[in-house]
């Protein structure tokens with residue numbers, strides 16, 4: 001095998017964000033853009049000679065091109081073996097499992113998650129370490145530094161791998177094994193959940209609709225829900241992965257799953273609706289007449305996890321990202337287990353999971369997961385919900401109401417202002433940050449007194465690292481919160497995220513409409529940050 005060393009010049013914009021490097025396909029298609037980034041990843045790793053690398057993606061446009069490049073660069077850099085999903089497909093949680101299961105050195109996950117795909121859409125590359133989780137900040141920082149000075153990459157002169165053919169092939173001295181993307185993942189799910197109870201639920205007439213959004217989860221959902229668990233054919237909608245997500249936006253929220261939401265709000269609708277995103281790590285949960293916010297879903301799953309066989313001994317602890325509502329904190333308190341508040345980004349949960357300090361993690365951005373892998377896992381959340389419904393024999397609405405009656409309700413919403421001018425967004429955050437020291441003790445309106453105001457700094461209790469400036473939080477004495485931060489996953493301009501939360505204790509009024517319940521906080525946030533006036537927007541781009 002001849003290893004070629006190709007000269008290249010650095011790009012200045014290869015800084016990984018919240019979850020890998022996400023850019024427009026048009027950016028990724030520039031000469032050597034993929035090659036530079038992958039070589040920079042390998043250059044910042046040590047000890048992978050002869051080891052296994054997992055490669056998989058969500059099947060979006062450019063996936064196949066990038067995978068063939070990645071295989072050649074891996075061969076030239078000395079990896080011993082590549083495991084790749086058939087058709088280049090591996091959902092993000094399945095990739096995490098394959099890395100762990102086969103004790104691989106690490107993996108490349110090719111996805112831009114819930115962002116649209118296609119020639120004008122987004123693409124992404126993320127490196128996951130041997131625990132199956134996203135590389136921590138010290139690795140991503142090192143990769144960025146390397147991209148700034150990279151002057152060559154290594155590749156081999158070899159034909160493309162047939163990604164359709166399950167089995168072994170070779171590229172130079174390296175073995176490439178194409179594996180079925182679903183088998184290992186489905187086997188893992190079977191160890192965690194009471195599949196017999198869920199089968200009985202479906203056999204008893206329980207109805208469900210699952211929207212795979214023409215993204216990666218289709219094959220997994222068909223095989224597990226309709227195949228193994230016996231849900232009627234047609235339960236899974238949009239189950240065929242498409243490189244452009246059928247020109248859709250594979251973000252499982254109330255905007256892009258509006259039709260499903262409306263169906264579930266009718267008496268004639270199914271008992272349960274769920275969806276997953278582009279790469280299969282996010283989830284949307286809607287019961288008949290009841291949307292469950294991701295923050296509530298985290299709390300509910302944690303409170304009921306013991307009903308599933310994989311968690312019957314109880315959970316060690318819960319972690320949530322800082323902007324996620326405090327609903328889960330009340331569950332942790334009642335269970336007497338550890339509770340951790342981390343920055344946004346699944347990578348921050350890795351150490352806590354590895355150390356056995358937490359079992360279940362979740363984020364307001366529609367992600368929940370457990371220590372079974374090191375990524376959030378959309379289908380896992382759906383299956384845990386189904387397991388809980390099968391055991392409790394109640395509707396989603398009843399379960400949610402009982403939860404609020406026990407723990408109180410955290411009204412919660414997120415307002416996104418997308419594609420804002422980056423300079424305006426940056427200044428807005430900077431000016432709000434400057435106001436923070438003066439806020440504690442101040443009263444706003446009749447009920448709101450500021451208890452604390454800071455820019456969140458995380459101290460990782462496992463490795464002692466510190467991550468500063470992770471989002472502005474203004475907390476009130478009644479448990480309400482305003483949180484504001486800039487997204488780390490957008491690809492154009494800046495996305496301003498405003499998170500609002502208000503706590504209504506057990507016995508309080510839990511039936512208010514969410515936006516109305518949060519109106520005073522929405523107004524105060526605008527008064528403090530000047531969002532509308534500075535951005536010129538009269539309303540958020542997306543409300544979830």
Ligand code: G16
Pocket residue numbers: 018019112113114281282321344345346347363365367486487488489490497
């Ligand atoms: C990624 C991260 C999540 C994060 C989300 C939103 O999810 O893995 O941890 O919560 O982005 O991040 P931001 O608010 O910075 O845009 P995904 O599903 O996009 O990979």
